[in-house]
Amino acid sequence: MRLFIAEKPELAEAIVAGLGVKASRRDGYYDCGDDIVTWCYGHLLELCDPEDYDPRYKKWNKLDLPIFPIPWKYKVKKGAEKQINVIKTLLDNATVVVNSADCDSQGQLLVDEILVHFKNEKPVQRILINDNNTKAVKKALNNLRDNREFFGLYQSALAQSVADQLYGYNLTRCYTLAGQEKGLSQVLSIGRVQTPLLGLVVRRDRLHEGHESSVYYTLTGSFTFNQQLVNATYNPSAEAPVDDKKRVIGKAFITAVAEQCKGKPAIIAAVEVQEKEESAPLPYNLLRLQADASRKFSITSDKTLSITQALREKYKVITYNRSDCEYLPEDQHDDAPAVLNAIYQTGSVLKGAAQKADPTIKSRAFNSANVSAHHGIIPTENSANFDQMSKQEQQIYLLIARAYIAQFFPKQLCRLTKLTIDCEGHQFQTNSRIVLKPGWSILYKNDKDNDELDHSEANTKQDFSEFQSKTDGVCTNAQVDEKKTKPPALYTESSLLKDLARVAKYIEDPQIKKLLIEKDQDKKGEHGGIGTPATRSSIIKGLFERGFIENKGKKIISTKLGRQLHDVLPKMAVVPDMTALWHQQQKQIENNELTLNEFLQGVCEYIETEVQRINTDGLAIEAKPGHKCPECEKGILRQRKGFWGCSRYPECKGTYSEYAGKPVIAQPACPNCTEGKLKRIPFKKNHFWGCNRHPECKTNFPDKAGKPDFNNAGSSKPEKTNYACEKCSKPLMKWPSKKKKNTYWYGCSGFKDGCKQKYVDDDGKPDYDKAKEK
Incomplete structure (x- = not known):
């Protein structure tokens, strides 16, 4: 029996179709005679938590750090028990296994970790499928390879998975415990991607706040040629005083140029005309879709991910939704009539556009060479009841459908004209952009704030292409305007998501920048990024939930706590450099130039050094004003589940009950023995006040609004x-x-x-x- 283990149910269906035999659907697999095809739902296993190795790790204690659970173990993800048991049973009966996961490193890990977990010793083959089209799957079925060829790829992905856990668990616990000693109650979560993401926001905020506005000047010349008025902008000469962005900063200089030109003869020095065809925007990957949904509809990235999940699984109207690719396999071009018809049947708003689309047009999107593990997010051949979708589901579906329809509209044809004017030895320039054939752009006519479209400052009302060089004219006016430089814009969710895909541009070290860019050399749409399309939204959401970033209108800014955490972390933790360096070592692991254990040894040494540093130096971080512990008079009381405890625990075991969200610290003198003090003590679902000299003094009073009720001595507790x-x-x-x-x-x-x-x-x-x- 040959057992195919696919990464997702839809890939399993494609393999069954590719096998071309009669298949019977069973509970968790397809029976295809001598072949069995089963599937995962992404990762069915996850690395064990520290407390799974030793129960004492459940309670965070700095004396236990660092924790290095090597060798590591796996456990079944919650909710995956049934399917993992199906796979185990099928494995026991198989003679040959075929790893049928996605072609990338995470896909390799996803199935290989299952085989390792169940100690599989049977032969394993590998099938490489990046297009679910039946023709492509059949081709892949005829080119099975030995899974051992991909051992390096598996080890590389495993290295990142284990290292991420070791780094996150140890430093999160270390920083959190150090923060608690200063009275913080929050978890100070540290991660290879999340803290550099926080670093991006903090640095942008500080650049924005620290920006010192400076003045620069523009000069607009008004010229008349053949009784036509043309406005053109001064192009600074070599001797002009300019800043690093070629903006004139000398007022006297620019004023003198204006005076020299007013009323003087001018001549058109050059006319450059170009007709240019512009292709439609590519189909969406997840990142671009999240950015557009945020920009157009203020839908958060995390919400967009969940909406696409529903469109894919509930309505079955879009393809795989976590893709990082914008291109489509060339074989899918044949599906265009059926997909366009499904859009026509589903989205009434796009019926007209779907009808006008020409399925014979083959846009640049259909390029198999640019397809990675997944292709772009597009509609499927399935239709659905549009009215049953929520408003946000409709909005996201229409974005995806519009981008697909645009692939079957003609290219946009524009005439671009660059006009160069000379006046008194000074040069002025202006441009015109006239749309000759709108093509696909009619679908995007309302997207005025879409930075992927050409909304340049070119004149779209005047056509300068009819002008001739050497034409004489006159400068009728020259207007100088004073302007101020603007600070870098604060992040929006859309701009932050886009920066995460090209974060390499902020790296100072040229070698590390190169490494990060090389990491994405096979990924169109990524240019030295951190995180993945599937994880970025959840990381941003986590930073919000932990109080490290917050919304200010539509802007994302760092909080005081976020900045404090950023400032106490080592630089390596708040910049993307670690991802670049790890990637370099992962490539060495993949090429058998470095072992997995050698890589992890270096990670563990770094973690151990950092833990020792924090334990020795502590954290230079300020907590909100707290309640000083009355018992040790050194620690700060922090909120736990239902009570307050000293931040110096276990050195100080002082505990206090909670009332109205605050610790009950007051301890009035016992009115009976006069030597002891009354303390608020939990009893079943209520509280009572008892003397701390118990059992010598058994005085007790009922609790009333967080205070002892002296008018009703005693309680219902007998002796x-x-x-x-x-x-x-x-x-x-x-x-x-x-x-x-x-x-x-x-x-x-x-x-x-x-x-x-x-x-x-x-x-x-x-x-x-x-x-x-x-």
Whole structure:
């Protein structure tokens, strides 16, 4: 029996179609005779947590750090138990296994980790599929390879997975515990991607805030040629005083140029005309889709991911939604009529556009060479009831559908004209851009703020192509305008997502920048990025939830806590350099130039050094003003589940109950023994106040709004006595009276057995002469 283990159900379906035999759908797999095809739902296994190795790690303690669980173990992800058991049973009966995961390193890891977990020793082959088209799958089925060829790729992905866990667990615990000693209650989460992401926001905020505005000047000349008015901008000469962006900064200079040109003859020095065809924007990958959804509809990246999941799984109207690719396999071009018809049937808004689309047009998007593990996100051949979708689901579907329809519209044809004007030895320039054939752009006519479209400052109302060089004219006016430089714009979710895909541009070290760019050399749309399309939105969401970043209108800014954490972290943690360096070592692992253990040894040494540094130096971080621990007078009380404890635990074990979200610190003197102090103590679902000299002093009072109720001494809690019941000889229980302060009565402990004997208190003992049944 040959067992195919696919990464996703839809890939399993494609393999079944490629096998071309009659298949029976079973519970968790397809029976194709001698072949069985099963599937995963992404990673079914995850690395064990520290407490899975040793229960003591469940409680965070700096004395346990660093924690290096090597060799590592896996556990089944919650909710994946049923499918993993199906795979195990099929593995036991298989003779040959085929790793049928995606072609990238994470795909290789996803299936290989299952085989390692179940100690598989049977032969394993590898099938490489990046196009679910049946023709492409059949071709891949005829070119199976030995899975051992990809051992380096598996080890490379495993290296990143294990290292990420070691780095995150140890430094998160280390920094959090150090922060707690300063009175912080938050978890200070550290990660290879999330903290550089935080670093991007913090640095942008500080550049924005620290920007010192400077003045520069522009000069607009108004010229008349053949009775036509043309406005052109001054092009600074070599001797002009300019800043690093070629903007004139000398007012006297620019004013002198203006005076020299006013009313003087001018001549058209050059006319450059070019007709240019412009291709439609490519289909979406997840990052671009999230950025557009945020820009157009203010839908968060995390929400966009969940919406696409619903469009894919619930409605089945889009393809794989976590793709980092914008291109499509060439074989999919044949599916265009069916896909366009599905859009027509689903989205009433795009019916007209879908009808006008020409499925014979083959845009630049259809390029198999540029397809990575997945192709771009496009509609499927399935239609759905548009009205049953939520408004946001409709919006996201229409974006994806529009981008696909645009591939079957003609290219946009524009005429671009560059006009160069000379006046008194000074040069002015202007451009015109006239759309001759709109083509696909009619679908995007309302996207005025889409930076992927050409919305340059060219004149779109005047066509300068008819002008001739050497034409004489005159400068009728020259206007100088004073302008101020603007600070770098604060991040929006859209701009932050885009920067995560090209973060290499902010790296100072040219070698590290090169490494990060090389990491993405096979990924169109990524240019030295960190994170993946599937994880970036959840990382941003996590930074919000932990209080490291926040929204200011539509802007994303860092919080005080986020900046404090950024400032106490080593530079390596808040820049993308680590991702670049790890990638270099992962390539060495893949090429058998470095072993997995050698790589992890270096990671562990770095972690150990950092843990020692924090344990020695502590964190230079300020917590919100807290309550000083009355017991040790050194620590700060921090909130736990239902109570407050000292930040110096376990050195100080001071604990205090909670009322109205604050610790109850007040300890009034015991009114009975006068030596002890009353403390608020939890009892079942309520609280009572008892003397801290218990059992010597058994004074207690009910709790009332976080304070002892002195008007109602005692509580419902009885005390066992050495006196016995005359009727059944069982011990008597001493009960405080609820009616009268500091008075008691005695009841038989055999009450549940039917003895209802009761005695009045007589100076601290039961009065047997006044016995009665309760």
